[in-house]
Amino acid sequence: MVEHAAGTAAERDRDRVGVLLVLIAGVGFGTLGIFGTYAQGAGLSIPTVLLYRFFVATLAVWGVLLAQGRLRLLRGRTLLAAIGLGSFGYATMSGLFFLGLEYMTAGLVAIVFYTYPAFVVLLAVVAVGERVTRTTVVALALALGGVGLVVGADPAGASQTGVAIMIAAALTYAAYITVSRAVLETTDSLLLTAHVLPAAGLTFLVGGSITNDLAIPGTPTAWGILVGVALLGTAIPVFTFFAGLSRIGASRTGIISTAEPLVTVALGVVLFAEPLTLPTVAGGGLILSAVVLLQTA
Template identity: 30%
Template structure:
């Protein structure tokens, strides 16, 4: 008999818990920006997934879980690790060397819009309707407002940095759909497995490209940022992420990325002294309106009130 480890709650508390997890993920833009002052992007990725792997493997053993021996499952972990960690983390951290952490978080919020398109193409149960199409259109206009006009001025690193974040969002969207296949496995094991796979893939990349031993030893602030990035924004967040993914649906779960830009912008402005242009906030508003249209619940709530009034 197959055990479903995700049938535990189907109410509003699930969204609250997801919001908490993705709020931690919003902190990843802040912690990553701090770590990037002294470390190179691939090294930050390895530090993030490496420390998180250690924490989750230890926790799994303490709770009586063991990592599986099934080679096919490990193949899936490696694919998930690439889609959900290696590719997006690398693109985001490199992008953050060129743009503010708050702007990176805003662009990352397009993930559900990519998810809607991919879910329509790759699944039978999550098809595009008029509301989702409107949401995608609004989100696209928001992105164009933020980065579109500048691309006409030629090659600029900060424009490439923004495109890198959009590439990360696309990779996250693929991961959100691919991750549904882990429904029958404990969330802690799934998170530990894909992070272990990512760590294995990142080690040779860091040794060949970043060569961190050639850099000065990191300061305590950098070590603290890496540990927070690994434990709060990765280990804790991912356990909840996989717990919720199978029951919330890829599109609905990723809509909680509403919270990521808010926390990232606040941390960036208050602590890092970052400033965003008016066009960035305009783009964020359009992207958020697009997410609300994709979600459909705001429109349904409005229609319900209108119907009740009459």
């Protein structure tokens, strides 16, 4: 009985730590839109922000793996898949996300982007042939209805261009997740991330060099924004997300991660006085309800 109680207590502690770690990840990822808005104000181009983001985050991830004795180079098809995921998938999604901030507030960007879990399910149906369930249909209807409500509530703030960009970002991220699942069947998740991040960074190095959009920050404020994006918005949440995932499982991690857009909306209201209307809240609630429904199905 004593051993059973101790085991139960240990499981509860592990559970609480896992939930806390995923919440920390949600808060960290939720700051990306905020830092992106600050970056625009500081005159930092999208290629500059994302190059530094992925470069610093890569050093952080490699450092941890090296300290753990787990850093190694992927090979063959797995390496090619990781490069493709980073240079095409994650890079495209990140570029679209920050581009969306030029058309909408950080809160609206986060809300529309968070339709991606519904698109993950849709891609599974189309690409993998998973069965279409009533839950899937209801979740997709909730997610798309939420987007419609947000746009209809503030057609000026949620421009059609901005919404289209963020839907494209959500679809790209859904495709990235779908392909990643296959790779992760034989590859450690953090090791895969260690290859995806530099591949994404190299994309912006090459693209920014061609368009002459790269610049070395000239002020402490600009450097602070870039460090914030790389560490608070990328490296730290990557670590805490995977650590939490290993403790509480994928479904609960997905549900708790819905804190991410809520954090962005709250910070946008506090820091930038972004408008928060009842229809916008209702639309965001529909989208998050779709995510929870999919995770608990």
